Amino acid sequence: xxxxxxxxxxRVYAKxxxxxxxxxxxxxxxxxxxxxxxxxxxxxxxxxxxxAGLEPIDRGHVEIxxxxxxxxxxxxxxxxxxxxxxxxxxxxxxxxxxGFALKMxxxxxxxxxxxxAEAARLLDLDxxxxxxKPKQLSGGQRQRVAMGRAIVREPKVFLMDExxxxxxxxxxxxxxxxIAELQRRLGITTVYVTHxxxxxxxxxxxxAVLRDGQLQQCASPRELYENPVNQFVAGFxxxxxxxxxTVQVADGxxxxxxxxxxxxxxxxxxxxxxxxxxLTVGIRPEHMHLVATGADVTAELRGEVMLVEELGxxxxxxxRLSEGGTPVVARTEGRRxxxxxxxxxxxxxTQDIFAFDPSTGARLAD
Amino acid sequence: MSAVxxxxxxxxxxxxxxxxxxxxxxxxxxxxxxxxxxxxxxITAFKPESAAxxxxxxxxxxxxxxxxxxxxxGAGPYLTHSLVATVGSTILVLILGVPAAYALSxxxxxxxxxxxxxxxxxxxxxxxxxxxPLYVLALRTHLLDSTTLLIILYTAMNLPxxxxxxxxxxxxxxxxxxxxxxxxxAGRFREMTSVILPVISPGLVSTALICVxxxxxxxxxxxxxxVTSAATLPMYLxxxxxxxxxxxxxxxxxxxxxxxxxxxVGWIAQRxxxxxxxxxxxx
Numbered sequence: 001x002x003x004x005x006x007x008x009x010x011r012v013y014a015k016x017x018x019x020x021x022x023x024x025x026x027x028x029x030x031x032x033x034x035x036x037x038x039x040x041x042x043x044x045x046x047x048x049x050x051x052a053g054l055e056p057i058d059r060g061h062v063e064i065x066x067x068x069x070x071x072x073x074x075x076x077x078x079x080x081x082x083x084x085x086x087x088x089x090x091x092x093x094x095x096x097x098x099g100f101a102l103k104m105x106x107x108x109x110x111x112x113x114x115x116x117a118e119a120a121r122l123l124d125l126d127x128x129x130x131x132x133k134p135k136q137l138s139g140g141q142r143q144r145v146a147m148g149r150a151i152v153r154e155p156k157v158f159l160m161d162e163x164x165x166x167x168x169x170x171x172x173x174x175x176x177x178x179i180a181e182l183q184r185r186l187g188i189t190t191v192y193v194t195h196x197x198x199x200x201x202x203x204x205x206x207x208a209v210l211r212d213g214q215l216q217q218c219a220s221p222r223e224l225y226e227n228p229v230n231q232f233v234a235g236f237x238x239x240x241x242x243x244x245x246t247v248q249v250a251d252g253x254x255x256x257x258x259x260x261x262x263x264x265x266x267x268x269x270x271x272x273x274x275x276x277x278x279l280t281v282g283i284r285p286e287h288m289h290l291v292a293t294g295a296d297v298t299a300e301l302r303g304e305v306m307l308v309e310e311l312g313x314x315x316x317x318x319x320r321l322s323e324g325g326t327p328v329v330a331r332t333e334g335r336r337x338x339x340x341x342x343x344x345x346x347x348x349x350t351q352d353i354f355a356f357d358p359s360t361g362a363r364l365a366d
Numbered sequence: 367m368s369a370v371x372x373x374x375x376x377x378x379x380x381x382x383x384x385x386x387x388x389x390x391x392x393x394x395x396x397x398x399x400x401x402x403x404x405x406x407x408x409i410t411a412f413k414p415e416s417a418a419x420x421x422x423x424x425x426x427x428x429x430x431x432x433x434x435x436x437x438x439x440g441a442g443p444y445l446t447h448s449l450v451a452t453v454g455s456t457i458l459v460l461i462l463g464v465p466a467a468y469a470l471s472x473x474x475x476x477x478x479x480x481x482x483x484x485x486x487x488x489x490x491x492x493x494x495x496x497x498x499p500l501y502v503l504a505l506r507t508h509l510l511d512s513t514t515l516l517i518i519l520y521t522a523m524n525l526p527x528x529x530x531x532x533x534x535x536x537x538x539x540x541x542x543x544x545x546x547x548x549x550x551x552a553g554r555f556r557e558m559t560s561v562i563l564p565v566i567s568p569g570l571v572s573t574a575l576i577c578v579x580x581x582x583x584x585x586x587x588x589x590x591x592x593v594t595s596a597a598t599l600p601m602y603l604x605x606x607x608x609x610x611x612x613x614x615x616x617x618x619x620x621x622x623x624x625x626x627x628x629x630x631v632g633w634i635a636q637r638x639x640x641x642x643x644x645x646x647x648x649x
Contacts, residue, residue, distance in 0.1 A: 054545050075551035087542035091564030100560075104551035149550075 002065030002078075002156035002189055004028040004051060010059035011046050011213075020046040022213040023060065028206075031187045033180065035204030037194055039236070043213035044193045045161055051191060052081050052159050065156055075104075080150035081159040085166060086142050088134040088149070095130040098148045119148045122182070140171050147179070151186070158183070158190040164199065176202060197237050201225070209233050231361035234282050234354055240316060242282045243328040246358050254279055254355075257301030257321035261348065267355045270364040279364070280356040285316065287352035288330035290338070291345050301346040303328070308337050319344060404625075411618035418615035433619035437606075441623060443594075444602040450513045451588075451598060452581040455520035459528045459577050460570065462521070467532035468558050472544055482533070485526040497590050504591055511592045519587050524577040531576070535569030536562055575635050579628050599624045 006026040012019045021043040028034040036044040049055035051062055053074035061070045069077050080101070088097050098119060099112040107115075120127060123144045134142055143163060150158055163179070164172045180203045183190050194200055200207045201221040208218040209232070217229045221237075228234035234242050247254045249271060253262040261281065263271075271279055291300065306327050307318040315337035317330045330346055338344050355364040410418050412429040466485075470478045500519070501510075509515040539562055547561040563570070585600040592601070606613065606620040 052545075052549060054548070074545075074549045079549065081546070081549050083542045083546060085540070085542060087540065087546040089543065089546075089561060089564070091567075100547075100552075101550035104556065149546075153550075 003030045003032075003063075004034075004157055004189060004191060005063040005066075006047070006051070006060070007063065008060030009047070009050055009057050009062055011043075011050055011055055012058045019043075019058075019213050021050065024213075024215055026208055026215060026218060028189055028191060031189055033183050033190045033192065033203060033205045035192045035194060035200040035207045036210060037197055037200035037207055037236075038210035038216075040195060041212070042210040044195075044210050046213075047210070048081075048159050048161055048191055048193045051157070052079060053077050078156040079159055080153045080155040080157075082146045082150050082161065082163040084162040086134075086146035086163075088142060088145060090134055093131050093133060094125070094137070094145050094148075097134065097145060098130075098152045101149070101153045115152050116148070119152045122151060123148050139167055140175065143167060143175060147182075151182075154188075156189065158188050158192075160190065160192045162194055163192075164194075165196075179203065198239055201237065207237075209236060211236075227365075228354070228363065230363055231280055231282065231356040234356070234363070238284055240285050240329050240331070242284050242354070243288075244280055244282045244356075245325055245328070246278055246280045247325075249277055249279055254281055256281065256323070256325075257303060257346075258323050259300060259302075261301070261353065262350050263353060263355060264350060267364045271355065274357060274364075276357065278358050280358045280361075282354035282356065283328070283348050283352060285329045285331040288328065288346045288348055290317075290330070290332050291347045301328075301348065303344060303346070305338050305340055305342050305344055308340055310334065310337070317344070319346065407618045407621055410615055411622045413615050415613065415615045418618070433615045434623070436616060437619045437623055441599065441602055441620070444597055444599045447513055447516070447592075447596050448582060448599040451516035451520055451596070452578055454513070454517040455524065455581050456574050456577045458517060458521040459524045460574060463525055463528040463532050463573070464558070464563070464570075466525075466529045467536055468554075468562065470529070471533045471536040472539070472557070472562065473554070482530070485529050488522075489526050493586055497587075500587075501591060511594065511596050513596045515591060516588060516596055516598070519591070520577075520581040520584060523584070523587070524580055527580075528573050528577055531573045532566070532569065535566040535573075539565050571635060575631060578631060582628055 004027070006024045009021060009024045010019050011021045024043075024047055026034075026047075036047055038044045046055055050057050051064075053069070053072065057070050061068050063069065064077055064079070089100065092100065095113070095116050098116045099107075102112045102115065116130065117127065119125075120130060125141070125144050125148060129137065129141060129145075134145065137145065143166070146163065150160075160179075164175055167175060176199060192203060201224075204221060206218060206220055207224055209216040209224065211232050217224060217233045219227070224233060224237045228237060231244065235244055245256065247256050247261075249255075250260045253260045253268070255261070263279075263281075288301070301319075301321055303319040303321040305317050306320050309316040309318070312334055314331050314334040317332055317337065318327045319330055320327045328346075332338075356362060357364060406423075409425075411433060412431070413424070413427050414430050414432065417424050417427045469475050470482055475481065504510045504515050509518075543561060543565070544557060547557045552561060583600065584598070585604070588596070588598045588601055589604065592598070603617070603620050603624055606617045
């Protein structure tokens with residue numbers, strides 16, 4: 001049971017290169033499931049490895065359970081890590097793999113066996129598998145053994161580095177919920193790295209979004225979705241991604257799709273204050289509602305359907321708006337999507353429109 | 367039209383077939399060329415001395431084990447010396463080579479390149495250049511004509527190659543595995559013995575086999591530094607070379623006796639040898 005604190009933690013791989021992790025400040029509270037998410041090269045894995053002690057910390061500190069562990073070797077940090085490729089010892093049986101850390105701690109054999117069996121039960125690992133070698137297991141089973149190896153130690157913190165990326169899509173969704181559920185049950189502080197924003201949103205209590213080694217925003221999944229601090233977070237979180245278009249400021253709003261899209265007063269004020277002639281507006285696909293053409297709504301966007309992606313429950317329409325620009329994606333109910341080439345009208349509610357400074361990407365908000 | 371295409375396809379196929387056959391023939395010719403002397407030796411070993419050196423060679427003769435009886439009656443001590451020197455030095459090579467390779471791979475020491483180059487540089491000096499000092503050293507330490515001396519020298523002879531080989535196997539061990547071991551609380555020693563060694567065991571076997579073969583076949587050092595109480599099998603072979611008269615059958619029998627252990631070892635360990643030597647190639 002412990003919290004985790006990054007305090008200005010920095011990692012520079014080579015002199016003259018920008019830091020892989022740049023002055024990271026992040027607090028993970030006791031029992032929390034924290035997801036670090038970002039595109040590749042964002043420093044999320046480096047941040048995790050700094051916490052594990054596998055990567056030196058060039059500046060700043062890392063604390064586990066209010067103890068400064070910046071220069072403590074990995075084995076004394078009381079942590080367990082699940083690696084992306086599981087890193088199971090190929091010549092050891094499943095039971096030996098899971099019990100290795102305990103053996104290193106000098107835990108007696110009987111005790112070890114009991115704890116391994118318990119972890120196996122917790123993970124629904126058949127006891128028959130305990131005597132097998134990792135090579136004889138399926139990908140999903142290996143993943144669970146890797147989890148088991150972490151659980152058996154009863155560490156203060158779990159570290160997970162993209163543990164689901166080697167599983168097929170269906171198993172990944174299943175395992176995703178199992179890991180989240182297990183974490184809630186064990187209540188062990190967890191730091192989880194992924195590049196998959198769906199994983200981040202579904203699993204984490206809170207999600208920290210990183211980009212180029214810098215923390216962009218750390219908040220609950222809902223908060224990230226509803227209140228992204230900048231264009232990067234807005235575009236990264238949510239699937240399909242938010243439509244982002246840089247458009248001219250007009251009286252009362254912005255010009256888009258042949259009409260003036262009204263913006264809230266606070267946003268307009270912020271734009272005026274910064275003296276912006278252009279804004280980047282962001283609208284999530286699920287907030288673009290199809291309306292009957294000619295219906296009497298304000299802020300309607302007219303365009304032509306370029307492509308229809310059927311997902312079953314719903315369909316994604318790629319629509320080219322009447323004043324050009326890159327096509328926007330709208331999510332619509334899947335039963336009767338408009339056909340390709342059909343003219344459509346989309347309606348967006350004012351509170352669903354995000355506006356960003358096109359040069360800095362910062363959110364313009366109230 | 368289709369007939370033309372078919373004929374073209376035929377030509378192509380027969381060309382491909384010719385190519386395959388050409389390589390096949392070449393491979394067989396080479397293999398036979400390499401194997402023929404060995405075969406000749408094996409056949410001659412079973413001939414009576416009178417039938418051994420005749421021209422044209424006799425292919426019909428009554429095989430006899432007489433020469434083998436003769437060889438084995440005198441080979442006893444040589445065989446023992448060879449075994450002691452080979453097994454002893456190979457064990458020593460592994461004991462010393464594994465930690466050395468570990469220090470040059472998993473957690474490389476400072477200036478590991480220099481270390482690595484130093485090891486291999488010892489193989490560049492012609493051994494003849496060192497025989498004088500070695501002789502004096504052996505004389506002063508009273509190790510001349512002893513298997514202890516051979517064990518030490520064969521270890522020194524094989525160690526550089528063994529370190530290079532073992533190191534290359536260790537480099538193949540995925541980094542995550544070592545990191546997992548570090549997190550699991552394994553120190554350097556446990557990391558080496560419980561994590562790395564099991565993974566590279568096929569490579570270790572092939573390294574050991576190569577050391578065995580080199581030590582078993584070594585002649586120069588043994589010839590110059592031993593006389594009787596440590597003389598090895600290759601020396602026995604030399605002593606079987608006829609000074610005068612016809613002792614070809616005897617020599618062949620002795621050579622066969624000396625070769626058989628290496629051939630058997632190689633045969634048994636074929637798979638692990640190939641696996642070890644190609645460990646880096648296949649992931």
